[in-house]
Amino acid sequence: MADLSVDLGFRVLKSPLITASGTFGYGEEFLPFYDLDILGAIVMKGIFRDPRPGNPPPRLHETPAGLLNSIGLAGPGSAALQEIIRRLHARTAVPIIVNVCGEDDEEFAEVAALFSAMDEVAMLELNISCPNVRQGGACPAQDAGHTARLVRQVKDRVRKPLIVKLSPNAVDIVAVAQAAQDSGADALSLVNTFLGMAVDITTRRPVFANVYAGLSGPAIKPLALRLVREVCRRAYVPVIGMGGIASGHDVLEYFLVGAAAVQIGTINFREPAAALRITGEIEAEMERLKIKSLSEIRGQLQA
Amino acid sequence: MADLSVDLGFRVLKSPLITASGTFGYGEEFLPFYDLDILGAIVMKGIFRDPRPGNPPPRLHETPAGLLNSIGLAGPGSAALQEIIRRLHARTAVPIIVNVCGEDDEEFAEVAALFSAMDEVAMLELNISCPNVRQGGACPAQDAGHTARLVRQVKDRVRKPLIVKLSPNAVDIVAVAQAAQDSGADALSLVNTFLGMAVDITTRRPVFANVYAGLSGPAIKPLALRLVREVCRRAYVPVIGMGGIASGHDVLEYFLVGAAAVQIGTINFREPAAALRITGEIEAEMERLKIKSLSEIRGQLQA
Amino acid sequence: MQDERGLIEDARSLGGDYYLLKIAAPRNAGAAKPGNFVMVRVSPSFDPLLRRPLGILESRPPYIWLYYQARGRGTRMLAALGPGDSLDILGPLGNSFPEIPGKRVLLIAGGRGIVPLFHYAQVYAERRPLLLLYGGRTRADLQLLDRIKALRLQALFIFSEDGSLGQKGLLTDGLERIVREERADVTLSCGPEAMLARLALMLKGRSLENHASLEALMGCGFGVCHGCAVRTVSGTYRKVCDEGPVFPLEEIQWPT
């Protein structure tokens, strides 16, 4: 059997597959479908300090091969998540990544510090790129200066590896990526959802109360892959690629443009055991292509 | 029957539906499918001064609900297109829009002037946004300063209404839109294709020789609709919306965010008589919503 | 909860956009309780991307029956499938209607809302008296009458808005009298949002116990996406897929 492990420098993962924040609940929900231990890691749904109700419905809108969401980061707050993590950690050895959110820089730092202190947590992912918190989709990751300040501030308060999650809606995603790594990010992950919208022509209103929502799913893969390549060309820290991944073939494409690991998101909704299938497909592709380790092809795009 | 006409200010079109450049050949190819006269206008495939062979194959790659293309603006050159336009004009009364391209500003102006002088041509569309001319997808529409210079230069040489076609890959599309209208554009059209890519994992090469290609089709609709809304909020000239339109419902969404007309592109490949079907669907939706004219809903999004 | 490959045994069009599917899905069939639903993947294509939630009409292992209205893109693709085709079925999902022994239960079904209530009646009608109030716009919305009559209900009241079947009017027109004359203790309901909202208003302040099964847009169906939120009277949100689809009628903030 192929060796699926990947090396992020600061940590080796037994598989390149990580489940993306907001698409995997708190892990527990997937225990009926497969042993989470086959995964490289799981990312918890984004968390703020306090409980949040989330946005009013509708929160989803299906588009061709895509999904618009405006969940609004509904969640139980940090204290409750700590409990959930302890419970989950007792049932599985899969590395747990906490997706840290904040209304302002101080909240980001505080939440990050809290989870950095937990033994059960492997890494932190700073979600500076959620389009559904403020109306119009503004977020720190749209601006390199803000990103640099925020990453430094958080980095000062944490001891765990810090992944910074970037937005495809940034004016210049490569500049933001550089700002993040120069400010101490241990890894970068991208992309979060693309800003999009839909209109209810009968009511003449936007489908979503916030007007814009985030687009994910297979529809965005060609766009996300290009952005991941752009960032990988300038990044000296490992890049975790995502956006529309639905097959082992997709995973290898992300590796060829330079990703060191990948996340799978929306596909988990459609197919709860997607990670299991994709793991098998990665192995099959590696065998077909006679690759012993994914590091052999990482960044090896001949362009 | 509903009145489908739309007023661009400088010209009234009998239908909001225009067929998009590069997806409708030179019009003639669609004569077997329906009477072109049902359309508001047709846009010719992009044209340079001289004949161009286009890019090496593969030039297309299908993605979920989308199409990546890197045709490279293959075409017979301006002189041959003039002949084609005369021939077509003899067979149909549909307004003809020429999609003007150039390797540099001077070529844009020269080609525009040439077609501006033709009686058979109704308007010009300046294609400053094609991602497939240079490697990496660079084009004038990525930069407001360049756009302003180019539009002024072209405007000085033409007497026909000038539509400027914008790129969704611009760092700031709203700034480019403003630059274009301030420099004399009579209308704006958007979006051209989004930069994306695909990888052949067997050869470890990008699918396309130019690495990046342009994504079109239903997959991009939520993203394009949002950009059209952003531009409409600042535009004082009419905006022609496009990106993934495949139904009458889609057309009305574009009108609600502020479009004054729309273009349909990729759907023409899948369904040669798409415009005929969509025209019927627009009429049916107007009847259902009790709208007498599309101007009643243009920009009427309640957000 | 299982994601299993079901095999279509029988697929029929019943008229009026309604379809009935018989599917061999032993794991779902073995575990289904009245009120549960499944998430069905209608196509290997990514368009539509999401599965569709459908209630379980009946379950007799190894089979389950689905009864649905083909209106949109996804359900129309489902309607194109036939015997021999297979279908990914995730379920059974959600909570179920409470059994509530010893009470007089009135089932209230609007159109396709019959689904979970039919299942309920099929499981419990032998054990105790059940009443069914069934309404639709026209007779086309009131399918399955033969099967319903075979259920041994104590009473069946039928309404159609156009009078093409049963009494003419909305089923809520008959509610008042039926509740009173039949001395119902409990209502279990499922139907369009407007119908449930009207029921909530009419039943408010009475001594009945009321449970309703809700519909909502669903991304996953098993609690992870938070897409299926419904607002409660206390201002918080509940997830229809795993905290429902059955809720106390009074708990939901209905549109006014």
Add this chain to the structure above:
Amino acid sequence: MQDERGLIEDARSLGGDYYLLKIAAPRNAGAAKPGNFVMVRVSPSFDPLLRRPLGILESRPPYIWLYYQARGRGTRMLAALGPGDSLDILGPLGNSFPEIPGKRVLLIAGGRGIVPLFHYAQVYAERRPLLLLYGGRTRADLQLLDRIKALRLQALFIFSEDGSLGQKGLLTDGLERIVREERADVTLSCGPEAMLARLALMLKGRSLENHASLEALMGCGFGVCHGCAVRTVSGTYRKVCDEGPVFPLEEIQWPT
């Protein structure tokens, strides 16, 4: 050229990924010439977005027959359709093989490349002697032999790489001898690119007239997208859909 709604009359799996479809499509059937193809919309879904080009195997109005290999996403969806399903068919498209009366014609088919050549034989075999050289990797790639034998060809030469049917080897192994012994004047060929490239090399400089039917990625099939470009020896591009799919073998720049 028509975009018509065809009705599937018969759909069969022939083994080895190969399928045969019989479709009522009177307008296409009435106009089809050997070498023409159709663009088939495999699903109402936008995934796959584009139609698939498939050659016309046979046409007897009001029917056309398609013979295809289900390998990728689109053709596998096609394989899921059955009698009674409808299918949007755009065609007939492209040019056709020249008739070339009075010559000794050798048809060369690799695998599914049999399609346009079968059609050619079906139309012209009664009028003049035709030879067929037919090869594949294994016997599974050489379907339709019964139908081929019924065509009254003058001679049939079969090759399979694994020797499971006919002679063992590539069909090009037999080419030299057949051309010589059977004194062929013309070759008409269709098959994998590597096979056509090899033919071009072997036939170069000889006095035969050679025409090959090409495959290319197609966006539209009727000349508007320029997606189907193939490079010619003169360095220009030709569109396979409307300038082809049949080209003089020598005109194409084959990969080396």
